[in-house]
């Protein structure tokens with residue numbers, strides 16, 4: 001959020017632009033999922049005890 005004073009029209013944002021920016025940030029952030037494919041790939045090569 002910016003440090004401008006929020007306006008009642010776009011509360012809690014100061015303007016429509018800031019509201020959109022915050023929404024975009026929120027949306028893109030939710031699309032980023034933590035992926036750990038490395039762990040499974042490692043096990044493949046080292047568990048060979050036959």
Ligand SMILES: [Zn+2]
Pocket residue numbers: 001002003004013014015018
């Ligand atoms: Zn703002």
